[in-house]
Amino acid sequence: MTQAAVAEGPAGVTGGLRGLLRLEGLALFAGAVALYAASDHSWLLFAALILAPDLSFAAYLGGPRIGAFCYNLVHTTIGPITLWVVGSIFASPGSFAVALIWLAHIGIDRALGYGLKYDAGFGFTHLGRIALRRASG
Numbered sequence: 001m002t003q004a005a006v007a008e009g010p011a012g013v014t015g016g017l018r019g020l021l022r023l024e025g026l027a028l029f030a031g032a033v034a035l036y037a038a039s040d041h042s043w044l045l046f047a048a049l050i051l052a053p054d055l056s057f058a059a060y061l062g063g064p065r066i067g068a069f070c071y072n073l074v075h076t077t078i079g080p081i082t083l084w085v086v087g088s089i090f091a092s093p094g095s096f097a098v099a100l101i102w103l104a105h106i107g108i109d110r111a112l113g114y115g116l117k118y119d120a121g122f123g124f125t126h127l128g129r130i131a132l133r134r135a136s137g
Contacts, residue, residue: 012115012128021127025110028077032104041097049101060122068117075106075116 013021036046053074060067073079080102087095109115115127123130 012124012126014128018127021115022111022113025107025112027107029104029107029111032100032107036097036100036104039093039096039100041093041100045097046101046104049098050105053102053105057122064121065119067122068119071122072116075109077103077106080106 012018056071056074057067059070080099083095083102084099087093087099110127113125113127113130115125118124118126
């Protein structure tokens, strides 16, 4: 890898594919919220848990490699789908509610361009680089 490539970090998906993946995230968010609304669960629970997966940001205190691993662990659909299936097997409506909230979070993150992280740093995602704006002043 050249020095320039290291400085720029890994490339994410671009162009129409990036837009399609973001649209897919929006569909996931909308579907999860619609199912949540139809299931008559507490909107207070939804509000309390919608940002819970972002607690994984704290893992970045251990460095970008640990941070990316922990962030990605809770920002893939594997966890909430597993929770949904296991909750269905054991007839746990609470599991269904939490899984839908978790899926909604993942969906809106993807729609906004926050993808799975590379260990090069928080701003390097599979959906492209996140340009963090700094306040001038």
